[in-house]
Amino acid sequence: MDARGVSMTQAGEKLPLPLDGIRVLDATHIVAGPFCSMILADMGADVIKIERPGTGDLSRGRGPFIKAEDGRETSSRFLGVNRNKKSVSIDLRNARCKAAFEELVRNSDVLVDNWGSGAFRRLGLGYDHLSKINS
16 A cells, blocks of 8 residues: 555455465365365465365265256355365375375475374374475
8 A cells, every 4th residue: 555545456466365375285074174274265375175085075965055057956064164275085095095195295384184083193194194294
């Protein structure tokens, strides 16, 4: 802004956001975890949501639902807390998928998860392992 409080940006110009350039892996489901990473995405972070093969995030099956033009229904609850995110389905029990996940970890700044205590550790992806990959 100039001294008169008038905006100095041009119409259509995108202003930088606080978390531009930060990559977040979002290994969360239902509402609380996705809401957390949604806020990070809204603040400019590049958020990549990790979903289970076949079912995806459990909230995909919970209403209320919105009917698309093609007749398919989508959970408005899921859409509400997963805006501004990319999504990938990864089976972390599969060695190739696990390696792909490790590559995402290597190139990310933050991992947010709410899969339950020890879930990543039981998959061989505990904090000690992932922090070595990411350092």
